Amino acid sequence: MRGGYATRRRPRSNMPKASVTNVLLAITAAIYGAQWLVPGITMQGAKITSKIMRGQWYRLVTPIFLHANLAHLLMNSMSLYNIGPFVEQWFGKRRMLSIYVLSGVSGVLASCYWNPRASSVGASGAIFGMVGAAACFFASNRNELGAGADRGLQSILRTVVINTIMGLQISQIDNAGHAGGFVAGFVLTYLFGPNMRWVGSPYSGPRLVDVPRVSLAGMQGDLSRFRRRLSGRQ
Template sequence: MFVRRENFSQYIKYYPVVSLLIALNILIHIMSLIPIIGDNVFGLGFGANYLIADGEYWRLVTPIFLHAGLLHLLFNMFSLYLFGPELEKIAGKMRFFTIYFIAGLMGNVLTYLIQPPSYVSVGASGAIFGIFGAFAALVYYTRNTMPQLKQTIMPIIVISLVMTFLQSNINVTAHVAGMVTGFIIGLIDFHPSRILNWRLKEKR
């Protein structure tokens, strides 16, 4: 399920939203490395609670597309590359983007509400944990019909949560809030009655 066998062109064709998000994150990171321009890109985009409190509300969104370094970027984009396609295929393009974006946004909103004014963060982790949360909702609905999904994704979710609390310099609030947000949206989107409606519309 999470083993990618597509070539580059197939991957872009089958999973356009995931591909666009990966490309956008990489492009913004490259821009952030350019002298002068990079300082402005990062300076105007990183999530800083004290600046959000001053009215710079765009910082609730922009940190989703910024990363603290190459390893940070690679780790998040590899997770998106690996786990995003299956959810995009199941949920559809718009629903997948909604899960990703709202989970990332809520991660930053809760970070602003819970963490101190001096707290600063960047990264797509909250959005990616939203993907995990949506998968958890799917597991809830298919626990009796698709046990292999539960066996595959739940250990990944558990390990990711454990690592969240064990590693340093991790925005725990964004991770947990993103996952809970993804789970709630998944419970709504993947409800059996809605899945049935999707299938009926596809047959028309």
């Protein structure tokens, strides 16, 4: 029992299919095929700090969808296939896609800062962003999810430890990109949820609802009111 209610998992029948995950996998695979067909496309989109500083801002995003070789692609695709459906089902399509892209960008920025001379490609930062998102989700909702949250946190801890050890032993792994993505995913989830809470009454029964700490709709309303105030002063 948690807070007077029996802890229950979200019914799988009500969960959306992992369509965004599948689309991301398909896009990533198609782009890797294009890398074979178009010579030089990899370096045209890779993270190269000097070029980003000169205004090639698209390089903050394009490295997420490029991969150095087939093994690199398969490893990241398997990771996305494993964690993507979970994040998509609990977070929803828009939040999952936002976390994926923004965490990837955060990973590129972290790599630019700590590894400015190295060029890099790969979806690892974006995937670690979803790992960070899952970590925050389990940590923030332990009372609501019960033992499942503890098992999830233990699994994530093992994943992070294994990848950290590998990163320290293999020089080609961009640890800064991984860390930047993880932190971004954790922070975004802390702010925008899911932040699950039990609500209900003796008549309707308990149910889990998402109560984000920061509401995008509320932010839009505040921005609209601020604009009206500015217009009134002019």
